[in-house]
Amino acid sequence: MLLKEAKLLVVGELGTGKSSLVERLTVDRFTREHRASEGIVVHQWPRRIGDEDVFVRVWDFGSQEILNQSYRFFLTNHTLSLLVLDARRDSSHNKEEDWLNTLHAVGEDIPVIVVVNHSDTQPLSPLREEVLKERFPQVVALLKTSCETNEGIEALKATIVAQLEVMVSGSPSAPSHYVALRDALESETRDYLSDADFTRLCVSQGIQTDAQQHEQSLLLTERGHTLHFDSPELYRTHVLRPEWATEAVGAVLRWPDLRSSYKGVLERAHLALCLDAHRYPVETHEFLLALLTKFEIAIPLEATTPSKFLVPQLLSTDEPALPDVRGALRFEYHYDRLPPACLPLFIAKAHRFVEKRTWWRTGVILKRGDNRALVRTDENKQRMELLVTGPEVGRRELLAFLREDLRHVHMSFSETVIDEMIYASDDEKISRQPLLLEDLRQLSNAGETEYAAPGVGRVSLQELLQRYVIPEIPAEEELPAALPVPELTAEERQVEAERLAREQQKQIEEHNARVKQQEKRADKVSVVLEQQAAAYADRWIRLLLAYPLVLLGGMFVAIFALGWRETLPWKRQNLVGLVQNGWHAMAAWTWLIPLVGMIVAIFYGIWTKQNPDSDPLRRRLYESQRRKLFEKNGILR
Structure with missing residues (x-):
């Protein structure tokens, strides 16, 4: 019986040859025509590693964008990742830096083997290879393979075995009651168990104490048999089938009304419309929303008891008509790596200023009084730009709010290097080069009074810094997160529950009416x-x-x-x-x-x-x- 286990996740973009690679690894076979994988396919791959038998579960993730969002659910300590690239395609298709950034953000200790597939047709350029190795220390190997000619497959197997040997060498073999519990869970027909059901199952297998049950839950999740989290919003549910979670995410992201009618804003009541009621009953909705929130697939728009969530993936890629920002107060953040979630988190944080939900994949327009702000990101330049127009005093106040919101957002990216940049003049024609705000502060503290700004000439440091000094934020506009949350009485909770039920019923009725209209049109066609x-x-x-x-x-x-x-x-x-x-x-x-x-x-x-x-x-x-x-x-x- 195999008592040591490991998990191998195979990820990458569509058409890179992930399924062909898994087929070569597990059964040493090559099929020329492979249909694009749908969902998650888990293959069993028993290996002899050192002096021990190890049960390796190979997870082949489909290439749908939805799965690219949800594979992070399954990254744990006992995980080795294979990132498959296509040697025939460039970085715009392979998106290797996006994948590696995400893998690093989720688990910086998770080793990654980068596999350049189809290398018999086009080798990877040495420049790209060196860049990947230098920028991403979690890349333990970069190998070139061809599933058709079998080139590099044996070297890849040897590298995987070597990494798994390091991974499992210090881990003890699973105890016998773990194996019994694992087998009992695999025979379950349900997609998930409540925490109470999991506890009863543990007791039936001789696992009595809370500490032992918690230990078994961690082992099962690390080794890919269940999906369970310790956070207060998620611990009550043990997912037994990974596709149950990923297909729920897919149903939400594919719901057409969420993009077209609600502009990427998901409400609690919407889950009843886009999920199958039999497979995802109402009592699972809180867990699914918490799962979406934990992995930033959906971002709460309220600080406490959120009922609305922003789904960044469903934001439009089309930029709307932008306001005239000539002469705007300009402020920029420069990142060593711009986190993909930075702008969506900022939109959620500053949504009280957003002008009529005018947001898109790379930007947002905000308004406060007579002042407006355009905030947009540039992934190529790794920066975020803030442009504030309107009355002078209002500009500084609105910029202060936005910078404060971004300060909270940036706290989530402690390892990211972020520089604050300002301009010596609001005239873009003469002031094109941004200045590092921290350097100017140090010069001012050292007693300097002027600074020679490129294109502008000598300017007063005091006046320049004064334009960007954060004024005191008015008390009536403090962030909602800073306000105390009143405790609701039982009667108030009942009223709120009835309100949510009415809102949900209204949403369902509106949805059914739209469906009937669509069915009538469909019947004629x-x-x-x-x-x-x-x-x-x-x-x-x-x-x-x-x-x-x-x-x-x-x-x-x-x-x-x-x-x-x-x-x-x-x-x-x-x-x-x-x-x-x-x-x-x-x-x-x-x-x-x-x-x-x-x-x-x-x-x-x-x-x-x-x-x-x-x-x-x-x-x-x-x-x-x-x-x-x-x-x-x-x-x-």
């Missing part, structure tokens, strides 16, 4: 599409069967006519003679062939016309074309 599919099937039946049989029969009739007519002037030609002599002896029965063919063709055409659903070939053609037309027009039947 489907009638036309079904007629087109029927015409398509009839046309191909005539082309494939009826017409060829009629033509064949006519050809035989013509041949016999040529052979039997004595009066033809060219009967003595070789062709006519051959036909006449060859078929003369069989004339008594051969003439039946074309006649039967024509009769069959005619009756087959009449029969299929009157009984279109009884012909299996026609039905297959009809169903195939009908499915294509419905999918093309977005109709699900």
Whole structure:
């Protein structure tokens, strides 16, 4: 029995060859045509590592953007990650730095093997290889492979075994009651267990104390058998099927109304609309929202008891019409690596100033009184830009609020190097080079009174810094997070619960009304599409069967006519003679062939016309074309 286990996660963009690589590793086989993986497929890969047998579970993640968001659920201490790149594609497709940044942010101690696949067609440039090794210390190896030629596969296996040996060498073998508990969980048909059910199962397997049960829960999660977190919002649920969690995320992110009607703002009541009620009952919604929040797939828009959440992935990539920012007060943050979650977290923090939900994937427009601000990020330059317009005093106050919100956001990225930059003039034509705010402060503290700003000339340090001094924030606009949260009475909680129930019911009714309208439109369109599919099937039946049989029969009739007519002037030609002599002896029965063919063709055409659903070939053609037309027009039947 294998008592030592490890987890190998295989991630990467669509088309990099992850499934082919897993197939080569686990069964030493290559399949040229692989369909794009959907969901998560877990492969068993027992290995002999050192003197011990280790049970390796290889997780092959599909390439949907949804799974790129949720694979982080499964990164634990006993995890080795394989990041698969395509040697034929550039960084804009492979997105290796995005993957490595995410892996580092989730678990900086998680080793990563970068696999450059398809290296038989295009080798990775030495420059990219050196950059990856220098910037990302968690990359323990960078290997080149080809699943088709088997190039580099053995070297990859050896590297994986070496890393797993380091990973499991110091870990003790699982105790016998762990194996019994693991087997009991694997035989479960449920997708998840409540904490109470998990406790009862542990007791039935002889695991009595809370400490022992907690230890087993950690082991099961680390080794990929369950998904469980210790945080107060999540500890009550033990997920037994990983796809149960990832498919819930997918259902939320794929819900069309969330992007089109709600501009990426998810409300608690929406879960009842986008999730299957049988598989995801109402009591699981709190857990799912907490899971989305923990991994920043959804970000709360309220500081306490949030009911609305911003989903960054569903923000529009199109930039709206921007305000005139000429002469704006400019402030910038320069990052060594701009965290992808930085702007969404800021939008959630400063949402009280957001102007009519005017936000998109890389920016947001805010308003306070007569002042407006444009905040946008530039991933290529690794910076965030703040442009504030309006009255001078209001500019400084609004900038102060935004900088304070960003100070709270930046606390989540303690390892990121962040520089604050200012400009010597609001005129973009003469002041193009940003100045490091900290350097100017140090010069001022050292007694300097002026500074020679590029393009501007000598400016007063005191006046320059005064433009960016944070004024005292008005007390009435303190952040909601700083306010005490009153304790609700039982009656108030009941009123709030009833309000949420009414809101949820209203959302459901509105959604059902929209669905009915869409179904009515779909019914009208489907009638036309079904007629087109029927015409398509009839046309191909005539082309494939009826017409060829009629033509064949006519050809035989013509041949016999040529052979039997004595009066033809060219009967003595070789062709006519051959036909006449060859078929003369069989004339008594051969003439039946074309006649039967024509009769069959005619009756087959009449029969299929009157009984279109009884012909299996026609039905297959009809169903195939009908499915294509419905999918093309977005109709699900």
